[in-house]
Amino acid sequence: MSTIQIDCTLDYEVLSPTLFMFNIAATMNEYQLVQNEQLTLTPYYPYEAYSLGSPANRSIRFAAPEGALQIHYQASVQLSHTLDHPNEVGEIPYLSLPPNVLPYLNPSRYCESDRLGRLATKLFADAPSGYYKVKAVLDWVYENIDYIPGSTDSSSSISEVLLQRAGVCRDFAHLSIALCRALGIPARYVAAYAPGLEPDQDFHGVFEAFLNGRWYLFDSTRLAPVGSFVRISTGRDASDAPFATLLGAAELVNMAINPIDTAVNNTPTMDWAISTSVL
Structure with missing residues (x-):
């Protein structure tokens, strides 16, 4: 805690x-x-x-x-988190998924999972099931996409990210979500405050996968400790979770975000499966 x-x-x-x-x-x-x-x-x-x-x-x-x-x-x-050993976090068969989880298997504006079926099968056919399969997706995204601030904008989809092999946190989350959905694992986008985020503090985009009857939190960028994230909003992708929406004309001239973990040494590590939401 x-x-x-x-x-x-x-x-x-x-x-x-x-x-x-x-x-x-x-x-x-x-x-x-x-x-x-x-x-x-x-x-x-x-x-x-x-x-x-x-x-x-x-x-x-x-x-x-x-x-x-x-x-x-x-x-x-x-x-406060529910911490489970990864060996105990398995996938749930499609027919046993709760109905309100099913929409997170579908393609969405930024997560074109219907285009990634062949790639996902080729990359992860031999990956262990459950938590370790999602971890394999996270590792692949981290190792194959360069984190470059400003390399994409709010209109960029995962197809563009895959072509240029670069993106920002929301792109890392979107690609991970799309690959999970293509593998039959429900996944969704989370906007969060992230204490310790490097190189610059900002609103952070991460993702959750539905496993073992719960939502488990992941960050493909590895830029901050997952156990300290404070959830702001959740959705199919970033289009459901913008920090600001406006109708009119206005310019953001300054943004200062400063979340501080007062017990950072007690933050859970990636050795645990971290659940921060049930449904």
């Missing part, structure tokens, strides 16, 4: 009246206890708070006129 202190500041220059939706609050579930949090808008505008999906993605939306805008989010989040 550890406690993560989150401090996130986003500064915008609003060029014309704009509608904003932000998704930067920590998820509340049985693994993440949000002990206290504070959201500040400067200048203040009335906003609506709501939750969508399962696990619930907590969002706010509001309208802002021209001018400077700052959104500041602080929270203290206590994490």
